[in-house]
Ligand SMILES: NC(=O)C1=CN([C@@H]2O[C@H](COP(=O)(O)OP(=O)(O)OC[C@H]3O[C@@H](n4cnc5c(N)ncnc54)[C@H](OP(=O)(O)O)[C@@H]3O)[C@@H](O)[C@H]2O)C=CC1
């Protein structure tokens with residue numbers, strides 16, 4: 001019998017998550033039935049969506065939702081062999097049983113030298129979010145100017161690098177000077193710390209006096225309200241996330257955006273990366289190629305130890321991560 005450790009949502013979040021919202025439990029896993037697999041998590045992801053989705057999809061006592069890179073340690077399913085690594089969506093667990101239907105094998109061309117944790121970040125759902133958000137929502141053209149916030153994060157850092165590959169000028173903002181330095185290192189044309197600028201409006205205008213063709217919005221809120229007024233005519237806004245609001249106890253009341261939307265004939269489109277589920281293989285292949293060619297740089301914020309998952313999650317929401325936040329078990 002294998003004992004799995006799991007993190008459950010003890011109490012729904014009110015405002016910012018706290019360690020006390022979580023409970024660490026042990027579950028004795030049964031012996032495998034025919035067709036089943038036993039897997040051990042090796043890297044687990046902590047993502048912003050977990051905050052809003054927990055209220056929508058979970059009840060207190062449930063195992064926290066999430067994805068992981070896991071290794072098959074026992075198999076009674078001829079389609080899967082021991083030792084193979086997969087991406088699963090089994091939540092915050094050290095070990096779990098699967099029938100194999102919900103597992104995605106890492107691309108067969110995955111080099112041994114490449115950290116498998118990237119399958120949770122740049123060469124995984126966040127990277128795909130950047131890829132499809134830019135390609136299919138922003139529809140960037142060479143020579144255009146792209147703005148991205150939370151730019152040093154899992155999604156934002158890929159947005160900026162893909163926009164550079166696709167011939168754009170890229171402006172990014174992040175919440176620390178170290179992150180701003182990182183953005184410039186990976187090729188952003190302009191970058192600023194939104195927490196320390198005296199005026200967001202001035203900082204955006206200085207970074208791109210002619211305005212922005214595309215705005216890849218990961219943050220929402222006041223930033224988005226200011227940025228929309230600096231969009232060029234016929235600009236496109238990809239509404240990817242609103243992390244500035246996930247932890248609100250009282251909904252923010254931002255200024256209305258209708259007037260610039262109409263006057264500048266903007267297109268603002270919300271999207272979920274799962275809308276392109278049938279093209280994830282295309283995206284992963286492209287992202288893996290760019291990473292191997294050195295055209296897309298990766299950075300991970302690795303927290304050691306399953307017992308530190310809540311702290312890693314809270315830290316990511318507070319901006320303590322540079323690059324994709326993952327937990328190494
Ligand atoms: N639509 C979709 O399919 C998907 C949407 N998303 C969304 O994309 C966004 C980025 O996700 P991801 O790359 O995984 O996360 P990140 O790796 O970017 O980590 C979150 C970052 O958000 C920033 N942040 C947190 N709170 C605030 C705030 N109040 N104001 C401004 N910035 C804040 C912090 O960076 P900083 O130092 O810059 O403050 C923090 O590091 C999220 O909104 C997420 O929900 C992600 C995946 C799929």
Ligand SMILES: O=C(O)CCC[C@H](O)\C=C/C=C/C=C/C(=O)C/C=C\CCCCCO
Pocket residue numbers: 048049052053056065067089125240241242272273274
């Ligand atoms: O199991 C699930 O459904 C989670 C799937 C996660 C998976 O890896 C794929 C997609 C992740 C999408 C992330 C989306 C965002 O981060 C956007 C977050 C919030 C938007 C508002 C949600 C409001 C819910 O009430």
